[in-house]
Amino acid sequence: SESTSVNTDIVTLTRFLTEEQTKHKEATGDFTLLCHALQFSFKAISYYIRRATLVNLTGLAGQSNATGDDQKKLDVIGNDLFISAMRSSGKCALLVSEEEEEIIFFKSHTGARYAVACDPIDGSSNLDAGVSVGTIFGIHKLADDSSGTKEDILRPGTELLAAGFTMYGASAQLVITMKGGTVNGFTLDNSFGEFILTHPDMRIPKQRAIYSVNEGNSSYWEDNTISYFNSLKQPQESGKPYSARYIGSMVADAYRTLLYGGIFAYPADKKSPKGKLRILYECAPMAMVFENAGGQAVNSRMERMLEVVPESIHDRSGIYLGSYDEIEKVKSFHK
Ligand code: P6P
Numbered sequence: 076s077e078s079t080s081v082n083t084d085i086v087t088l089t090r091f092l093t094e095e096q097t098k099h100k101e102a103t104g105d106f107t108l109l110c111h112a113l114q115f116s117f118k119a120i121s122y123y124i125r126r127a128t129l130v131n132l133t134g135l136a137g138q139s140n141a142t143g144d145d146q147k148k149l150d151v152i153g154n155d156l157f158i159s160a161m162r163s164s165g166k167c168a169l170l171v172s173e174e175e176e177e178i179i180f181f182k183s184h185t186g187a188r189y190a191v192a193c194d195p196i197d198g199s200s201n202l203d204a205g206v207s208v209g210t211i212f213g214i215h216k217l218a219d220d221s222s223g224t225k226e227d228i229l230r231p232g233t234e235l236l237a238a239g240f241t242m243y244g245a246s247a248q249l250v251i252t253m254k255g256g257t258v259n260g261f262t263l264d265n266s267f268g269e270f271i272l273t274h275p276d277m278r279i280p281k282q283r284a285i286y287s288v289n290e291g292n293s294s295y296w297e298d299n300t301i302s303y304f305n306s307l308k309q310p311q312e313s314g315k316p317y318s319a320r321y322i323g324s325m326v327a328d329a330y331r332t333l334l335y336g337g338i339f340a341y342p343a344d345k346k347s348p349k350g351k352l353r354i355l356y357e358c359a360p361m362a363m364v365f366e367n368a369g370g371q372a373v374n375s376r377m378e379r380m381l382e383v384v385p386e387s388i389h390d391r392s393g394i395y396l397g398s399y400d401e402i403e404k405v406k407s408f409h410k
């Protein structure tokens with residue numbers, strides 16, 4: 076009979092997390108349970124994002140959906156789903172969400188040792204255009220003597236236990252990395268309802284002539300920022316200038332940069348001196364993923380992004396994120 080090569084050794088995220096746990100003999104299993112709640116929230120958000128266009132969520136709510144703006148109610152649904160998943164896990168002591176002005180403390184979770192930061196639906200302004208959006212997350216462990224305070228989350232990215240994102244594109248792609256670990260990509264298989272390991276040990280190419288920045292801000296850029304991007308537009312040793320690729324959804328721009336190489340940037344400028352992107356749930360989690368994949372991430376002062384300490388839970392930073400050699404090139408323009 077014709078042998079059909081069936082992969083019977085399917086690594087689901089559930090199995091991956093269980094195997095990860097066995098690497099830590101002191102593990103209680105709490106982190107694993109927290110990650111199961113995380114993966115549930117990604118599946119639920121993915122489901123609602125796909126349905127939003129079909130059932131016109133706001134329409135069914137009896138509200139006239141005159142403009143795409145109503146579509147952004149998915150921000151609220153995504154946020155509610157995430158909070159609910161963290162609450163029901165019982166393992167999250169506190170949660171910072173892009174959608175919540177204040178920290179959410181789960182007081183009933185006595186014994187919970189984790190602090191989570193997330194942007195439930197990053198890039199939501201693109202939702203009605205059908206552009207890929209995503210959920211970005213970072214997980215910190217509480218200080219040993221703490222029962223969960225703001226100080227537990229206002230930590231540098233070097234202390235993150237895990238970080239990653241899920242991009243809701245043609246399929247839901249989860250990229251996750253643990254402290255000191257590799258970067259692994261999972262694809263949601265809707266027939267199983269499981270995230271399947273499709274991109275083990277992701278490594279970003281050392282260099283690639285692709286740059287990703289909103290040129291619409293260039294009149295606000297500092298001189299060294301202008302010089303750097305202008306240099307990319309000149310023919311390189313290859314004889315060709317860099318290609319420009321900008322989607323305007325960080326998760327989509329970051330995922331392409333991770334796979335193809337190149338550089339993504341949202342520089343601090345005269346209009347936004349502290350930058351636009353948020354440290355806790357955009358810059359730091361992405362910086363951890365890119366460093367663990369062999370890339371780099373720095374702020375507009377060329378400081379290592381993971382060493383930046385946020386001053387407040389919604390603190391912002393300029394960011395350059397990408398291939399190792401591409402960040403070295405940025406640094407050469409910021410001496
Ligand atoms: P701009 C989306 O609103 C977001 O927070 C990121 O996902 C994205 O990279 C950035 O802002 C886009 O900002 O100013 O280029 O529209």
